[in-house]
Amino acid sequence: MSRVEIKAFSKFVWRTPEIEKKWEPLRRRIYGAVSHTEYETVKRGIRRCDVYDFNPDNIMYRLKKPALDGLVFLPILISEIYGGYAHRHYPVKKFKDGTFIYGVVSNNLDDAIKFHDAGVIDLKERIRPWPETEMNPNGIDHNVTGALLGYSACDRRFFQNTWLRDGCLDPMYEMAKNTVGAEVKGNTVKVSGYPHLNRLARYWGFNIIPHFPHSFDCKYAKEYADQWFSVMREYDAEAADACLEVLSQPMVWSMTNAVTTLEHPLFFGSANGYYRPESVRVEWFPK
Amino acid sequence: MTIIVVPTEKCNLSCSYCFEKPETIRQQNGPQYSYTAIEKSLRIVWNGPYGGSDVTLHGGECLLTSLPELEKLMNLIYNLPWKKDGAFEAGKVKGTVGLVTNATLITDRHIALFKKYNAYVAVSCDGPPELNVLRGPDPKDSVATRKYAELVMENIRKMRAAGVNVSVMCIIHKGNADTKEKRQKLMQWMIDLKKIGVTGGRVNPASTSPDMQLSNRDVHQMWINIHALNKQHGLHWNPVIEMERNLTGENRHPAPCVNDRCDLFNTHTLSILPDGQVGCCDRTFDRGLYPRCSDGKASSGRYEALGQTECRGCEWWSICGGGCPQEGIGDDWRRKTRWCEAMKLTYSYLRTQLRNKGVEVNAQRAPAKEDAEGDSPHGDAPHGDSDHGDSYHGDAPHGDSPHGDSLHGDSPDFLNKPTGYTGDEE
Numbered sequence: 001m002s003r004v005e006i007k008a009f010s011k012f013v014w015r016t017p018e019i020e021k022k023w024e025p026l027r028r029r030i031y032g033a034v035s036h037t038e039y040e041t042v043k044r045g046i047r048r049c050d051v052y053d054f055n056p057d058n059i060m061y062r063l064k065k066p067a068l069d070g071l072v073f074l075p076i077l078i079s080e081i082y083g084g085y086a087h088r089h090y091p092v093k094k095f096k097d098g099t100f101i102y103g104v105v106s107n108n109l110d111d112a113i114k115f116h117d118a119g120v121i122d123l124k125e126r127i128r129p130w131p132e133t134e135m136n137p138n139g140i141d142h143n144v145t146g147a148l149l150g151y152s153a154c155d156r157r158f159f160q161n162t163w164l165r166d167g168c169l170d171p172m173y174e175m176a177k178n179t180v181g182a183e184v185k186g187n188t189v190k191v192s193g194y195p196h197l198n199r200l201a202r203y204w205g206f207n208i209i210p211h212f213p214h215s216f217d218c219k220y221a222k223e224y225a226d227q228w229f230s231v232m233r234e235y236d237a238e239a240a241d242a243c244l245e246v247l248s249q250p251m252v253w254s255m256t257n258a259v260t261t262l263e264h265p266l267f268f269g270s271a272n273g274y275y276r277p278e279s280v281r282v283e284w285f286p287k
Numbered sequence: 288m289t290i291i292v293v294p295t296e297k298c299n300l301s302c303s304y305c306f307e308k309p310e311t312i313r314q315q316n317g318p319q320y321s322y323t324a325i326e327k328s329l330r331i332v333w334n335g336p337y338g339g340s341d342v343t344l345h346g347g348e349c350l351l352t353s354l355p356e357l358e359k360l361m362n363l364i365y366n367l368p369w370k371k372d373g374a375f376e377a378g379k380v381k382g383t384v385g386l387v388t389n390a391t392l393i394t395d396r397h398i399a400l401f402k403k404y405n406a407y408v409a410v411s412c413d414g415p416p417e418l419n420v421l422r423g424p425d426p427k428d429s430v431a432t433r434k435y436a437e438l439v440m441e442n443i444r445k446m447r448a449a450g451v452n453v454s455v456m457c458i459i460h461k462g463n464a465d466t467k468e469k470r471q472k473l474m475q476w477m478i479d480l481k482k483i484g485v486t487g488g489r490v491n492p493a494s495t496s497p498d499m500q501l502s503n504r505d506v507h508q509m510w511i512n513i514h515a516l517n518k519q520h521g522l523h524w525n526p527v528i529e530m531e532r533n534l535t536g537e538n539r540h541p542a543p544c545v546n547d548r549c550d551l552f553n554t555h556t557l558s559i560l561p562d563g564q565v566g567c568c569d570r571t572f573d574r575g576l577y578p579r580c581s582d583g584k585a586s587s588g589r590y591e592a593l594g595q596t597e598c599r600g601c602e603w604w605s606i607c608g609g610g611c612p613q614e615g616i617g618d619d620w621r622r623k624t625r626w627c628e629a630m631k632l633t634y635s636y637l638r639t640q641l642r643n644k645g646v647e648v649n650a651q652r653a654p655a656k657e658d659a660e661g662d663s664p665h666g667d668a669p670h671g672d673s674d675h676g677d678s679y680h681g682d683a684p685h686g687d688s689p690h691g692d693s694l695h696g697d698s699p700d701f702l703n704k705p706t707g708y709t710g711d712e713e
Contacts, residue, residue, distance in 0.1 A: 005591075007591065258595075258596070
């Protein structure tokens, strides 16, 4: 597909000040619960690795934490900071304002090294299964990293086919079409699914599962999401339930001219997507 | 940039194509009016990047506000420091108050207020009563609609007789501009308005009622009619004057606001709602977008994307910007305006007219960057729509346009007629 380059962004407004007053503090807590869960799932052995990135200003705390938790941290690259939903890293050689450290935490050194080697960008001499291409500019071996991050084989295959091969950088439409019972009319899919797998509102912090399942009812992803949700609830039950409430409501996601929009009863948001000649639309209904 | 102050979201009419739908919860149970909250917000935005902007009372119907409260609001706006160089304080510059109204509730006491506060009153009216058929308390009731339309005209005359500055916000649609006959009636009405001192306003196409929406051809035809009318009768109807200025580079920003890369989440026009909440342009209310995005500086991606997709290579891109997001094709804010074709045709036509006069045209100039001191004009602002005095009677706009520039046969519905007109080739 043609590339239309627009700067990564995300914009978001609550529908009313009353909604904002109630939900903005919850959104912050949800964000905190999701971040906690990403790390905690590695610590508990639910998965083998987690992407771990941080601002150099926090280096002491962020390096101490995995060490004290008995985890291994391996840095992979220094990247420029981007806003919104970026599809790639922008590696730089040295620290400067607006850069962050990207790496991996794992509960064992072998897995950390595997993740590092699959995702490291500056080892040009290495032969890679996924060379640097237009759709994979950082040349990451997503099959290896996906497995280490705990994603099922069907979801990794989906990612490779839609994201890497077909260039669908934001595959909501494809996920919806793959869901059992989805109604497809023209470029619109009406779909119900498991709210824990709803990724439509992730740009603004509302998500439970961390990756793109191949459908909104993938049974392996459901099991995985349930584990995540339990960890989230242990950390902050109110925030986890609020997140699920947001993801359970009817909403419409669409993408036109490389810009996505989410119309949700509580908010209206937009973020960069990717270009495809036709507009696509996903109408989500709770089960 | 324009600030609109919305003392109420309620309206006494139910115009067919209004973007503030009467049935919405906001209209029925909208926020409570608070002068204190409005004043506080107005002072905050005025002391920020919106300092020096036009301030216009808007609605709903702003005259539903009680007279004492209306006077307080007018007094507040009138006494804002209009010029930063001290001219206002020195008494050299008069304050003004912009006001948009359907003109059905105007009394002598309102007129006295308008005079007292140097108001510029923009009346929403779509032509003489026989054409003003989609507005009113119930556009399906022809008797009530006629009565409403006559009342509006009567109140315009009253205001003018009292010396109030009046302009007209005219929406064009199938009810008033889809045939040559209707367009000619509409133009005759504009000529008649001049006789009572109403010399201009704005002609915008209806975009919210698909059934009544004009074709691009009809919109273009109306705009070039207005261009000719302005020239022949010394009138000041927009958007064609602004479009001409976009071509000559006289506008610092492309005008009207719809051509200045307006961000749906942080529109150029800022509204202050009845409870003091600061919101976006009232056009976005239709989408339920009342608040502004807290991250005002981030791009919304629309213009980056349009420049690489639907508008790529368009010669008018830098002075059009894809048009208003609320008028996107298929009601999709990310797409270019549904009036793209009308704008292209009109720009081509205007360019030919300017070149024939020996005026340099440069549509490729880079759009002005948004900045804190920006003065992007708002399409609905009643201020400053006049003062364009270069009419040239008898300068026929047809017959000498080079082929391939504008479409052949493009001409106004009437030509070279110093007064009203009864029929001509189209």
